[in-house]
Amino acid sequence: MTITTTTTTVLSYFEDTYKLVDQAKVLQIIDSSSPPDPALIPLFSKHSAALVLDHTLFYPQGGGQPTDTGTIVSSCHSGAVFNVRHVGSHKGTVYHLGSFADQPFDDSSAESLVVQMNVDKETRLANARCHSGGHVIFSVVKSSGWPMVEKKGHHFADGAYVEFEGIMPEAVSKEEFQKTIDDVVSADMPVSVIAVDGQDEGGQRRFVQVGDFEQNACGGTHVRSTGELGRIVIKKVARRKGQNVTKISYAIESNSDSLSSQ
Numbered sequence: 001m002t003i004t005t006t007t008t009t010v011l012s013y014f015e016d017t018y019k020l021v022d023q024a025k026v027l028q029i030i031d032s033s034s035p036p037d038p039a040l041i042p043l044f045s046k047h048s049a050a051l052v053l054d055h056t057l058f059y060p061q062g063g064g065q066p067t068d069t070g071t072i073v074s075s076c077h078s079g080a081v082f083n084v085r086h087v088g089s090h091k092g093t094v095y096h097l098g099s100f101a102d103q104p105f106d107d108s109s110a111e112s113l114v115v116q117m118n119v120d121k122e123t124r125l126a127n128a129r130c131h132s133g134g135h136v137i138f139s140v141v142k143s144s145g146w147p148m149v150e151k152k153g154h155h156f157a158d159g160a161y162v163e164f165e166g167i168m169p170e171a172v173s174k175e176e177f178q179k180t181i182d183d184v185v186s187a188d189m190p191v192s193v194i195a196v197d198g199q200d201e202g203g204q205r206r207f208v209q210v211g212d213f214e215q216n217a218c219g220g221t222h223v224r225s226t227g228e229l230g231r232i233v234i235k236k237v238a239r240r241k242g243q244n245v246t247k248i249s250y251a252i253e254s255n256s257d258s259l260s261s262q
């Protein structure tokens with residue numbers, strides 16, 4: 001089944017980072033050899049099929065945050081399973097890319113096909129911790145009065161970093177910065193996601209706020225409070241004076257990691 005009209009997927013993952021299971025309706029099952037837009041060829045080429053649903057709990061990779069993974073299971077017919085390996089968004093439509101485990105969904109009644117989304121918990125929570133951790137660093141730097149402006153965040157567990165335009169004062173040591181970050185984490189400050197109705201696009205703009213720090217625009221998934229982060233380990237503060245950039249590399253040592261390493 002292929003519907004050629006553009007569909008806007010409702011992004012249900014915004015409502016609750018911790019909601020990992022829900023039902024949805026299938027709108028399209030697309031063979032990956034025929035992507036609906038040539039721009040999607042690189043994304044589709046590594047997978048065998050893509051599913052479009054009316055709404056999704058799966059976070060599509062972007063905004064410095066990696067993709068969610070999991071399964072989409074037919075609840076109507078055979079219980080057929082689609083393994084979600086990558087999720088991507090293009091022009092408002094979210095594509096769940098992967099492959100059917102054994103057999104495809106029964107295509108004959110695809111328009112009314114109801115499925116259950118199961119988002120992989122470990123990946124979701126690791127990504128949320130990493131993203132919220134990056135925002136803790138943004139917040140601390142922003143409130144410091146240093147001549148640094150947030151530039152970008154790469155919240156991937158393997159090699160996470162945040163970048164700023166401007167140079168962190170030499171007088172601030174990595175250890176001192178680490179101590180400030182540790183204080184925010186141990187204060188168990190709430191991480192709030194605030195939605196504001198957009199004026200132009202008709203949609204919503206989203207902001208994340210750590211405690212009483214200044215808000216940052218963000219479309220990612222976040223933990224409820226800094227206490228859920230575990231520890232943000234500042235790996236390196238690189239002052240690249242030639243580029244006028246400070247790059248702060250970090251890693252998340254989750255509560256379970258720190259328990260198991262003791």
Ligand SMILES: [Zn+2]
Pocket residue numbers: 131135153208217218219220
């Ligand atoms: Zn963000």
